[in-house]
Amino acid sequence: MRKAWANFGPSLRAGAGRLGELIRDELRFLRLQPLVLFIALLLPVFYPPVISTIYYRDQAQERPTLLIDADNSELSRKLTSMLEATQGLQLVKRLGSLDDGYEAIKRREAELLLFIPPDFSTRIKQGRTTDIKMWMNAANMYAYSLSYPAVLNAVTTLNAMIGVSFFYTQGMPTALAKQRVMPINQDLRYAYHPTASYGNFFVTGVWVIVMQQLMLIVFGFSIGTRKEVGLYDYENERPFLYLAGKFVAQSVFFLLAMVLILFVVQPAFHWTLRGAFAALLLLIAFMIAWMPVVVVIGHFCRDRWTPFQVLMFFSTPALMFSGFAWPLDKMPPFVQAVAALFPATPTLLGIRLAQMKTASFAPLLPYCGWLAAQFVVYFALALLIVRRSGPQPFPHDKPTV
């Protein structure tokens, strides 16, 4: 036992030395293969600014609306001007017939069609209720969530004004009448994200997926290129360590990408991030948990094309079933189980805390624990898989992909 402990120090030093050698070898390789380096730098430099630019306005506003005012009374014009005044709608055209309007909605010339009936003001004056008709393109739920409340708010405000005038005719002073209309005050607070904007909500989650894909592609591309140019050591006694060393060397680029995203792109585009350092630590934990998976996938990459061909299918679904947008507990159990296996899931859930809720790292610890558990399991599995199966060589005799 004592002897084993005595050997522990030197063997650890030898292991570290071997790892250092592997890291130096990979860095030399990256210097000699500018294309690998180019991809390692291109992905983080290209994707985050482009995605940020797509959502630069943060919030879609003024959804295109068509109006048919068949009444054309003072009251209908008042409603029209109230609709026009909202941020959610923009009246793009006034039409003469419902058929034209309906066709225009189908042709996607507008998202909303409003019809004010011919007896609109007459009915209200007679003390009867009236309907305004609304046809809405609800295919884009986000656009719908902007225009629908805008219409409802305008109608509620006009209803309230009519209500006030009723109380006024009953002899109430205006101030008191206003108290009687919609007599409960709704004090609404949007916690953590007061603008409720789409870009700010969505973009930070995409960074996790960008990092996930960056690691997969750069590592796979580098291993594939090595095999193609004949620089892969198929005879290595410790194949897992051989691959892990390369991953560690490439981690420098992954860390740079994280820093670029969190400390340059994020503030440059004014995306909210309360805890940039907490987010960085979480992304590092993600990188560690993802490493065994990346190593195994890299192990099976026969050439530099494989990662691009195969790994693209992981990106969007990983975001979809992570629970970042659609709550995890609202998914079927088997999807939840699959989602729980992806290191992107705890990272995405944790990064939202760092993004919106807290600058502290402590609340992110449960997610780090989840990542740690994944790392242990994946590390053991990766060790086993890499040892058991030989690396896939590049077919030099017939290099078709």
Place this chain on the structure above:
Amino acid sequence: MRRSGRRFFAEFGRGYRSELRHLLLRPRFQVMLALLLVTGFLSMEVYHEQVIGGLPLAVIDLDNSSVSRTLRTMVDATREIVVVDPSPASLDEAERQLFAGRISGYLYIPAAFSVELKKGRKPSVMMVVDMSNILIGKNAYKALSRTMTMVAAGAQLTMVRKLGARKEQAMAKVAPIAVDETYNFNPATNYAVYLVPALLFFLLNVYVLIAAATWVLPHNRPATNKELTGGFGAIFTLGMVLGLVMLYVMLPLEDMRPQSGLPLVLAHLACLMLLNILMAYNLALVVPSPIMAFEVTIVIAMLSMMLSGVTYPTDAFPWLMKVWAELIGFTPFARSLQLLLHHSLRLNEMGALFFHYAWQAALYCIIGGTGYGLRKLIAGLIRKSGKAADHA
């Protein structure tokens, strides 16, 4: 003439068979196909519940009056919300639970709520929703706001009746204008309809683009253009088959199926496949390095969902992104998908979309042709200057 036609078909067939074998029998393409179907199915199942419901919400009722209890019951009765029991004992506790994500929001009813309401002083209730996830926040807000408006309208109605208005007239004094809503393209306003079709076809779009970009790689590219076309034919066929599987097998699992006829569906699918193949081929002509051409194709493929306007409307993009979005074949297809799934349309009603496909195809060909010509010209000039230098 007949002989040359026969030769064309022979070479076309050779390319077709060769690429079809690649796509179906090579392990990496089998993995791609499996990933396409598995991730497509999983992504579809994410939205199986279709709408957000049962969000946990706390009600801190310090009033505990008949009105406040009604309010609580009505909030609990909404589809979106489930009131948690027991309620947090204080605002601090509610804030802690909100932070931890155990509740999606809380409703705070102050102690003198019903008294103030009876006295006509317009009391306030505080509604706090967790907007860190806008999907949860907006659904919780919608349900809370709707309930509050109903209760407020009820209180106003009581007041109007007290002032002597008859029962049948009272509603017209409170809410004389109602909104009658009809939803096109997504009648039940559910998230599956919003995202699932686009997501499935985005994955197919990526698959076809990768397959086409792989087929034009130098070590893969066949000797003749006829064989190359045959290979594209195989990609086109497989893409069409997969598209039909998605539309008529996968989407029906989520109660969605095309309302338009098969010919129109086929026409749109064919346009998407042809545009993808044209894009991959022309990028390979324009970009000098094969690996760069391959990467550019994939970069465009990966951004096509975001740029299509399915999730975030394209008119909210900055102009450059708007232009980019219009140039991608997936954008008009995503628009047509919404029409095909919800309306029984005729071919002539979709003229604008077919026109969009047509000018995209023309543009790809112009870009590809110009780029190829320029490349040849530059290569020729370099060769000429090299020869001149050698001669000197």
